[in-house]
Amino acid sequence: MNWKKILALALLLAVLAMAIVYLERKEKGRQASEGILFAIAADAIDRIELRNPEGDFVFTRREPLWQMEKPLAAKADKVALESILDHFSRLQYDRLVAEEAGDLKAFGLDTPGIELKLFAKGQPAATIALGVKNTLDDSSYAKLAGDGRVVSIAAFKRQDLEKGLLAFRDKKFFALDPLAVTSLEFRIGNAAVSLAKKDDRWFLEKPFFSLARESRISELLAAASQLEATSFAPAGEAGERAAFGLDTPLLTAEFHTPSGSRRIAVGRQGESHFALVDGSSEACGISGDFAGKFAADAVAWRENKVARFFAYDAREISFQQGAFRFALRKDEAGNWDFLPPRPGMKPDGEKVDSLLTVLSGLEATDFYDEPGALPVVAARVVIRTEDQVDPEQRRETVLEFGAAAGETVIVRDPSLPYSYRVRRETIEKLPAKIEDIAAAPPPPRAEK
Numbered sequence: 001m002n003w004k005k006i007l008a009l010a011l012l013l014a015v016l017a018m019a020i021v022y023l024e025r026k027e028k029g030r031q032a033s034e035g036i037l038f039a040i041a042a043d044a045i046d047r048i049e050l051r052n053p054e055g056d057f058v059f060t061r062r063e064p065l066w067q068m069e070k071p072l073a074a075k076a077d078k079v080a081l082e083s084i085l086d087h088f089s090r091l092q093y094d095r096l097v098a099e100e101a102g103d104l105k106a107f108g109l110d111t112p113g114i115e116l117k118l119f120a121k122g123q124p125a126a127t128i129a130l131g132v133k134n135t136l137d138d139s140s141y142a143k144l145a146g147d148g149r150v151v152s153i154a155a156f157k158r159q160d161l162e163k164g165l166l167a168f169r170d171k172k173f174f175a176l177d178p179l180a181v182t183s184l185e186f187r188i189g190n191a192a193v194s195l196a197k198k199d200d201r202w203f204l205e206k207p208f209f210s211l212a213r214e215s216r217i218s219e220l221l222a223a224a225s226q227l228e229a230t231s232f233a234p235a236g237e238a239g240e241r242a243a244f245g246l247d248t249p250l251l252t253a254e255f256h257t258p259s260g261s262r263r264i265a266v267g268r269q270g271e272s273h274f275a276l277v278d279g280s281s282e283a284c285g286i287s288g289d290f291a292g293k294f295a296a297d298a299v300a301w302r303e304n305k306v307a308r309f310f311a312y313d314a315r316e317i318s319f320q321q322g323a324f325r326f327a328l329r330k331d332e333a334g335n336w337d338f339l340p341p342r343p344g345m346k347p348d349g350e351k352v353d354s355l356l357t358v359l360s361g362l363e364a365t366d367f368y369d370e371p372g373a374l375p376v377v378a379a380r381v382v383i384r385t386e387d388q389v390d391p392e393q394r395r396e397t398v399l400e401f402g403a404a405a406g407e408t409v410i411v412r413d414p415s416l417p418y419s420y421r422v423r424r425e426t427i428e429k430l431p432a433k434i435e436d437i438a439a440a441p442p443p444p445r446a447e448k
Helices: 003-033 078-088 153-159 212-223 238-242 349-360 424-428
Strands: 035-039 045-052 056-063 063-068 090-093 096-097 114-121 126-133 140-144 150-153 183-189 191-198 201-206 232-236 252-257 260-269 270-276 282-286 314-321 326-330 337-339 366-368 377-386 394-402 410-411 419-423
Touching: 035 140, 045 078, 063 078, 078 090, 078 114, 078 153, 090 140, 090 150, 114 153, 126 153, 140 153, 201 212, 212 252, 314 349, 349 377, 410 424, 419 424
Parallel strands: none
Antiparallel strands: 035 090, 045 056, 045 114, 056 063, 096 150, 114 126, 126 140, 140 150, 183 191, 183 252, 191 201, 232 282, 252 260, 260 270, 270 282, 314 326, 314 377, 326 337, 366 419, 377 394, 394 410, 410 419
């Protein structure tokens, strides 16, 4: 028997037992010192008063929002106030420092640096004073008015109350629902652009007519609805506006919705950008990225995608190139069949998918804005689609291909007053005979 190993194991077990006893005692001591200083239902609180080194603040609840009443009238930052309610409506302390403190000066509570008052209907106001910080862990000494106890609360709770005016203000100053916008106009420099939504599609209307690039418009509307101020400053008079570059704005934009319009101007002073909303007298500092989302060149807003459909949404295809033609329909199981059926023939699913991928991926290299018919229609394709999420939403896309000329081919959507130029190689990928879309026939059976 190896007595050295047995002794080492015994010592290890003794150390573990002592550690467990120590941790249990520590946990019991912690539980004995932790507690709740007071509790009020957070949703019952309708007024908050706060005094901190930054000033005096008053907030009132006007469902569903909070309003700042002091030091000025403005919308309050909902997140900042909800954080205060989360941490102080039911104030949990980490340690009971004194059961009945006589000398509050030792804790900085004789003249507290921070004082918070919470008001709830039908209840007396709860006043919490915060004294000095504990240098060991940045926790704060705190006391409830009318209660002799002095407790210690976590540092992050104090941070909720140390904020200034900007932190407590709602910084979203431009109320806009991006889904409700039906049209917009903007002027940047000497260029003016107008965009409008019709039948769930966006169109460029000025300086010329075209389908618009929806992804770019969606990005712009999202950025407008999420605008946040980095600063606020008075800009009611012409002289004040000039200080922010708003007397001759870099950009002006107007967004139209069924409930009304919202207009915003953006100015620049040095490297800083400022925004002024119609009806407001404050210039709001904003990120320079916002103005950059407005392209003066109208071509940047033009949709260069020729066919607006997803290959997997296609349910029917009609194809004609000269005397060669065919039609296909997809059944509920996702299999393609000729329409009408062709005895002994089935479409090749991979070939059909390849054709749809070519058509849905068509992109214009240029535009042909002169109205008129194609010189020669070399091929015509009709694709009928059905939205898989909303089967009632059906769409028909028609594409007419002109004869190849040089390195490009003109493609037209008859519903639009202009045509696209695409690479010549595109038309060379279209089927020219039935074998280009049909599955290869099975090999003949060998005779026995």
